[in-house]
Amino acid sequence: MALKRSGFDSRWVQHFRRQSVATKQSSDVDAWLERETDHVRKALESASRHFDGNDNLTVNTLEAVYARESSFGSPTMLGKRGSSGAAGHFQFRPDTAKRYGLNVSKNNDQRFDIDYVSSAVARYLKDLHTFFSKDTTLIGITKTIGIKNPSERKKFVLGAFNAGEGNIAKAQRLAQKAGKDPQLWAHVEKFLESAGASKTTANEAGRYVENVPLYESEFASKSPADKNIKQKEPGKGDTRCTEGHWRTIDDRRVFICD
Amino acid sequence: MRLNRFYSTAICFVICLLVCGFLVSWRQSAEAHQLFGNMTYMTDCPYVAEKVKLVNGYREARSGLLHYSMCYDRKYFYGDFNQDGLKDAVVVIVQGEGHGSGTWLAFLVHDGKKYVHTKSGFLSRTAIINSLKVKGSRIIVDMFVLQADDCNAGPTGHVIGIFDYRRRERWMDAKRISVKSIFDPIILMLKAPSSLLDLPSWAYVLERCKIF
Numbered sequence: 174m175a176l177k178r179s180g181f182d183s184r185w186v187q188h189f190r191r192q193s194v195a196t197k198q199s200s201d202v203d204a205w206l207e208r209e210t211d212h213v214r215k216a217l218e219s220a221s222r223h224f225d226g227n228d229n230l231t232v233n234t235l236e237a238v239y240a241r242e243s244s245f246g247s248p249t250m251l252g253k254r255g256s257s258g259a260a261g262h263f264q265f266r267p268d269t270a271k272r273y274g275l276n277v278s279k280n281n282d283q284r285f286d287i288d289y290v291s292s293a294v295a296r297y298l299k300d301l302h303t304f305f306s307k308d309t310t311l312i313g314i315t316k317t318i319g320i321k322n323p324s325e326r327k328k329f330v331l332g333a334f335n336a337g338e339g340n341i342a343k344a345q346r347l348a349q350k351a352g353k354d355p356q357l358w359a360h361v362e363k364f365l366e367s368a369g370a371s372k373t374t375a376n377e378a379g380r381y382v383e384n385v386p387l388y389e390s391e392f393a394s395k396s397p398a399d400k401n402i403k404q405k406e407p408g409k410g411d412t413r414c415t416e417g418h419w420r421t422i423d424d425r426r427v428f429i430c431d
Numbered sequence: 432m433r434l435n436r437f438y439s440t441a442i443c444f445v446i447c448l449l450v451c452g453f454l455v456s457w458r459q460s461a462e463a464h465q466l467f468g469n470m471t472y473m474t475d476c477p478y479v480a481e482k483v484k485l486v487n488g489y490r491e492a493r494s495g496l497l498h499y500s501m502c503y504d505r506k507y508f509y510g511d512f513n514q515d516g517l518k519d520a521v522v523v524i525v526q527g528e529g530h531g532s533g534t535w536l537a538f539l540v541h542d543g544k545k546y547v548h549t550k551s552g553f554l555s556r557t558a559i560i561n562s563l564k565v566k567g568s569r570i571i572v573d574m575f576v577l578q579a580d581d582c583n584a585g586p587t588g589h590v591i592g593i594f595d596y597r598r599r600e601r602w603m604d605a606k607r608i609s610v611k612s613i614f615d616p617i618i619l620m621l622k623a624p625s626s627l628l629d630l631p632s633w634a635y636v637l638e639r640c641k642i643f
Contacts, residue, residue, distance in 0.1 A: 243584040250584035257489055257502035258525040259532055259557060264583045266527045268491045268500040297530065304496070312495030315478060335583075337531030339476065339497045369475060371553040372604055373577070374533055380579060 201240070202391040208245040209236070209396070213287055218402045219425055220291035223414065226407040228302045229323050230330075232398045235291060237388035238298075238334070239263060241381065246287070255279030262287055263294045272415050273297060274428060289419075292428045296414040298330060304338055305329045317342045318355045328358035328382045336370055336378040343368035358382060464488070467522045468503045472537055472548045475602055476528045500527045504534070510565025512596040517541040521563060521570055523554075534558040536570065538596060552594040552603045557586050568596040572605070 217239070221232040242264040243250045252260030255277065259266050261284025267277040273293035275283040283289040304311070305326050307319035317338070320326035333341045344364040345355040353360035362382070365375035393400075414430040421427070468488035474480050479499040480492035488503040506523040513519060520539040525532055534554045539546040554560075555576035562573045571593050578588030589612060592605030 241582055244582040247582075247585070250582060252584065258504060258534070259527075259583070264557070266500060266525075266530065266532050267489075267502075268498060268527065269530055272498065310495060312478065312497045315495070315497065334530050337527070337529035339478070339528050340531060343478075370531070371533060371602075373553065373555055374531065377556060377577060378531075384580075 200391065202388060202395060205236075205240045205245045206392075206396060208247075209398075213246070214396075214398050215425070216287040216291045218399050219288070219427060220295035221400075221403045222427070223292065223295040223299050223430075225404040227306070228299065229327055230295075230298055230302060231389075231393070231400050231403055233389045233392040233396060233400065234298065234385075235295060236392040236396055236398065237385045238294065238331075239291075240388055240392075241385050251285060254282040254285060256282075261285045262290050265290060265293065269293075269297065274415070274417065274419070288426045292426075296428065296430070298334060299414060301330045301333045301338060302326065304342075305333070311339060311342055315339055315342050316346070318345045318349065320356045322356065325356060325358055327386070329361070331385050332358065332362065332378050332382045335381040336365060336374055340365060340368050340370045340374075344370075463507055464503075464505055466546070467507055467520070467539075468505075470503075470539075470546065470548070472501060472524060473551070473601070474499060474501060475526055475533075475535075475551070479528065497528065501525070506560065508563045508565065510570070512538065512565050512568050512570060513540050514568060517543065520546055521565065523560065524551075532556060536563075536572070536594065538570070538594075550596065550601050550603060552592075552605055554592065554605070555586060556583060559586055570594040570596065573610075576607075 217232050217235045220235060221230075224230040224234075239245055239262060243262050246262045251262065252258070252264075254260070257267060261270075261282065263284070265275070265284045267284075270277050270284050270290070270293060273296055275289055275293055277284060303309070304317045305320050309317045309319075311317065320329055329341060341361065344361045344367070347364040347367050348361045349355040351364070353363075355361060362375070362379050365378060366372055370378070392398075414428075417428050417430040419426050420429055468485055471482050471484045473482055474492075476499045479494045479497050483490040483492055483499075483501050485501065485503055488505065489500070490502075491498060491500045493499075502525050504523040504525055508521045509518050510521065511517065511519055512521075517540075519541050522537045522539060524535050524537050526535060527533075533556055536552040536554060537548050538550045538552065540549045541547075552570070554572065554574060557577060559575040560572060561575070564571045571591060573591055574589075575586040576588045576590055576592075577583065577586045581587050589610045591608045591610055593608070594603055594605050
């Protein structure tokens with residue numbers, strides 16, 4: 174027996190069906206690019222200045238991460254200002270946001286300001302890239318193992334962005350102890366649960382590392398964002414970019430690392 | 432005339448009762464927030480800090496290049512899940528290490544004097560809790576959790592999570608039962624009314640909920 178719906182209900186259902194059909198014809202990336210305003214694109218391009226010739230991170234990496242974190246800042250998804258949990262365009266937690274120089278309060282939450290938060294995310298990704306470029310002591314005996322292969326290294330960077338760098342470093346050590354290759358993401362991700370991540374977090378990190386590069390390559394072919402703003406020269410040294418100051422350049426807030 | 436006076440007195444009395452009831456519940460919840468937001472909790476990141484004492488609902492611990500944080504999410508539920516006759520509590524906390532974070536239930540047992548954090552149950556990286564019930568030793572949570580292809584900010588998997596306090600593990604995962612309801616998008620919409628103005632995200636929600 175067919176379910177009888179009210180007029181109001183059926184109008185909404187028809188509307189949503191039309192919307193669903195419309196989205197199925199094009200990919201998720203197309204839908205996200207429709208949402209990408211000039212302001213957002215410029216903010217992401219500007220943030221990509223924190224990347225350099227040492228890494229394979231680009232403005233398209235930022236676009237892919239932005240899509241995966243909050244579906245390009247969909248208002249349904251952002252969360253509450255001043256929230257003590259993950260919130261904002263890139264679902265940053267307050268402590269990570271504060272570490273990268275952002276204000277987090279009910280009246281002024283810069284996790285919701287795309288200019289500020291995209292810069293913070295770019296610096297965090299760059300720091301993670303540094304951690305996994307060579308053996309780095311995170312704390313006590315928790316050390317990362319440097320990844321030689323750049324494309325493998327990127328998987329570790331994305332995995333650490335999603336599941337936390339401590340968990341990944343611990344999983345690398347466990348993989349090494351078990352006779353597996355700690356420089357291969359496919360081997361290391363199997364040890365995430367033993368490293369302390371919950372089963373759901375471990376599974377999700379696996380999907381994150383799988384999906385974000387796919388989105389990134391699609392953004393690379395479709396997005397009008399300027400990939401040449403990234404510094405072409407390799408950066409000198411591996412200092413972290415958590416300390417610094419904000420300056421306004423061309424009407425945009427830019428973080429200058431000390 | 433006398434009847435009118437009777438009605439107006441009765442209405443005033445009911446309003447007074449409602450206001451008093453609201454004030455009492457507001458005061459109780461403020462006291463609970465004060466208590467649970469300034470308690471000591473175990474962490475799931477012992478290599479940074481084994482325990483942290485929250486101050487005003489938040490605490491950050493650093494060690495080397497790593498940092499750990501915990502916050503009390505201002506949600507609590509009461510029930511006697513260890514069945515000793517004392518009122519225990521379940522509190523929602525968010526733990527994070529680096530960017531990775533997770534939403535947890537902290538099971539707090541009342542030992543006669545104070546609450547002690549004994550076990551924890553994992554919900555999801557981000558979770559929307561619709562309701563929580565304590566039935567005997569079982570804690571039953573109706574919630575939205577992240578499912579495959581969700582963006583991190585938008586959990587759309589409607590599940591019932593069941594934790595059994597009698598289990599031995601200190602860090603538990605829930606037994607999950609999947610629920611598919613025609614009302615899921617409506618619940619999501621009520622929790623985020625701004626979505627009404629954002630039709631593309633509606634399509635997103637519907638697609639993810641796989642209702643139509």
